[in-house]
Amino acid sequence: MDRQEVCYASDRASLEPISEFVAERARLAGLDEDRVYEIQMATDEACTNSIEHAYDGRSAGEIIVCCFVDGQDFVVRVTDFGHKFDPDLVPMPDISAPLEERDIGGLGLFFMRRLVDRIEFTFDPVSGNHVEMRKRRVSA
Amino acid sequence: MNTNRDRLRHTLEASGRIDAASAPLLDSQLAALCASGALDVVLDLTEVTYMSSSGMRVLLLALRRQQAAGGSLVLRGIPDRVMRVLQVAGFDRVFPIEGELPADGEHCAD
Numbered sequence A: 001m002d003r004q005e006v007c008y009a010s011d012r013a014s015l016e017p018i019s020e021f022v023a024e025r026a027r028l029a030g031l032d033e034d035r036v037y038e039i040q041m042a043t044d045e046a047c048t049n050s051i052e053h054a055y056d057g058r059s060a061g062e063i064i065v066c067c068f069v070d071g072q073d074f075v076v077r078v079t080d081f082g083h084k085f086d087p088d089l090v091p092m093p094d095i096s097a098p099l100e101e102r103d104i105g106g107l108g109l110f111f112m113r114r115l116v117d118r119i120e121f122t123f124d125p126v127s128g129n130h131v132e133m134r135k136r137r138v139s140a
Numbered sequence B: 001m002n003t004n005r006d007r008l009r010h011t012l013e014a015s016g017r018i019d020a021a022s023a024p025l026l027d028s029q030l031a032a033l034c035a036s037g038a039l040d041v042v043l044d045l046t047e048v049t050y051m052s053s054s055g056m057r058v059l060l061l062a063l064r065r066q067q068a069a070g071g072s073l074v075l076r077g078i079p080d081r082v083m084r085v086l087q088v089a090g091f092d093r094v095f096p097i098e099g100e101l102p103a104d105g106e107h108c109a110d
Helices: A012-028 A033-054 A107-115 B023-035 B053-068 B080-088
Strands: A004-009 A062-070 A073-080 A118-124 A128-136 B009-018 B040-051 B072-076
Touching: A004 A012, A012 A033, A012 A062, A012 A073, A033 A062, A033 A073, A033 A107, A033 A128, A033 B040, A033 B053, A033 B080, A107 A128, A107 B053, A107 B080, B009 B023, B009 B053, B023 B040, B023 B053, B040 B053, B040 B080, B053 B072
Parallel strands: B009 B040, B040 B072
Antiparallel strands: A004 A062, A062 A073, A073 A128, A118 A128
16 A cells, blocks of 8 residues: 555645545555554544644644555654644553542543554654554454 | 422534634533533434544533533543544543443554
């Protein structure tokens, strides 16, 4: 499968076309529908983070979504050029906490970590924020 | 004096994708329902194809809003894939849910 890369505006309206692009590539890579849903959601959360945090909601930025196959993995790489996103600064949500104590944030990052097999965050002042997510094409 | 008045349940049906783009609309619909005096709200998710954490945040806010008003929020017709994600985040322990739950608790990367 060819490596494909698409550039989108950092706008919430880009989320649906991004999701459709990733689903199409994931199916081509042989993922079943449950896994397609999971990598779609992880990508959606990563792009939402780019829009809401790296770009502070500004829609003038760019988000580059790149999909490729690497051995047994289907890989999605999301790049933005907003300010640095440090996942370690986002507190993990306490999913066992009672309703009234639940923090409403942090869920997006929690899902990104839970829904893929491997995730890596890197930042470079020139080449931007990168999130690379790997999902095994078939269950182990 | 009617001390045993019926509490009408109001049903709101959501559909399609509930992501960061569409979640604000759902939030305003739920807020408007609460503001109109609806105490017991059923949110029907049968036609929802996808829900991200943005949508889940809206659900949590709506549940708090209804409970603060002395009412309730029940989720109904949750599609399996959406349900598995809600379960991963422990939402199934927080929300009253109508209808069948998927047999296997979760299906996510270990």
